[in-house]
Amino acid sequence: MATFLSLADAVRENLHDGDVVAFEGFTHLIPHAAAHEAIRQGFRDLTLVRMTPDLVYDQMIGMGMAKKLIFSYAGNPGVGLLRRLRDAVENGWPNSPEIEEHSHAAMANAYEAGAAGLPLAVLRGYRGAGLAEVNPNIRSIICPFTGEKLAAVPSIRPDVSFVHAQKADRKGNVLVEGIIGIQKEAVLAAKRAVVTVEEIVDDLSTHTNACVLPDWTITAIAVVPGGAHPSYTHGYYDRDNAKYIEWDRIAADRDSFTAWMKENVLEATPDDFNDRVADLRRAR
């Protein structure tokens, strides 16, 4: 059964040094507030899993929290490269995390396999692709029925997954809408799942086939209005594209990065997210 907690308690009770952790969100619903809380609490030696590690992973890598990265696209979408990740990979600052790199198709399949309780995912992928030669976790399997050679990757089973969503009802059932990405699979594949939501409502008032995560699939829920910013929450506020563009400059330099993190993360609180989206909220 989902427990309603403060974000600080939800993170403290569910994330530990050395965990395999996914902070998921495919451009939409990225759990920035939860990631910032994890940064404030100063975890170490994390294996960070995410298809599209963007700003939050750049921040966590720059703060030295990552032992290993498992990902399929490490960029600032539409803007450029992740400069803290580059500094770590190219120069070892502040450390040199291990890299396990996949394609989107493989990671999506691997999360789905994790949710399905399977040890591996099978796909028609990586044909002619260089990743198959540098990542020992990309292997092949022969279809026992047709003889076709297919790609195989291990399923993703995080110790804990963090996602953001629109809303929960009072029991803790969670509704995810819009670009649902990999949110459902990330929750169902993980041993523990923490969800931040924009609000608690009496009734999710949705249609029968909506993407709803039942309360008993979730470990903890924290209410953090604006908690996806500068990502967005469909129906609540838009993506803050200007902040994504601005990040490129902030992350370009170790000192400007460190100063920004101190002011906007280490000395900030989850409540600050609500103010950050004030101008972005739509008339509903």
Add this chain to the structure above:
Amino acid sequence: MTAAAFTPDEMMTIAASRALSSSDVCFVGIGAPSAACNVARLTHAPDITLIYESGTIGTAPDVLPLSIGDGELCDTAVTTVSVPEMFRYWLQGGRITIGFLGAAQLDRFGNINTTVIGDYHNPSTRLPGGGGAPEIATSCGEIYITCKQSKRALVEKIDFFTSFGHGEGGDHRERLGITTRGPTLLITDLAIWKPDPVTKEFTVVSLHPGVTRENVQETCGWTVRFADSLEETPAPTALEIGTLRDLKARTAAAHSGK
């Protein structure tokens, strides 16, 4: 104003848009491909199905998305599916006719690198990586590529095979059991290229207005082959250039956060 001035970038986008039709189901990469696909939709291909890897199918954005998952894509889509469904049912399932990719590094056989410059394990520049491209390159019916020409981008040998084009050329795709056509069109800011039917090496078939063979060779890292009957790409029409500029202006206003 049919002879409107235009930049090489604009010519590239418009030439790419002309390759698309209303019957296409197109998997859209971000950047120049996204602009080209939406110019096509707003001019001669109103019924084209545009798909972005975030799961949005049949999307019709009013402004170009900054990322592949902007809310605008979902708001205007026929339907939005999960990411596993997108890659399993729609891409791997063979529903996509054209994959439209950009490239950081490209070779003469349409192999693309967006992963690293230098050695994979000790790169001089760590690029974002492949995202959806490795499977887009082999699961879509055919692949169109757009890329600005420079000796850094069009190289003799790419540093990493992020996505497979025609490999070493010839029947390399068939030898790997890949049944899709792979790269069939390369549109740069200077020219239109198509693969040789046998060797699969990209060959210049049309020069954009005002571009010389020397311009193309000077900005390409391999010895360029030109078709025997070289054409000139028609200049952008007033409708095409107006549509592209309006789209870019709306996009710039939307992304500035103002």
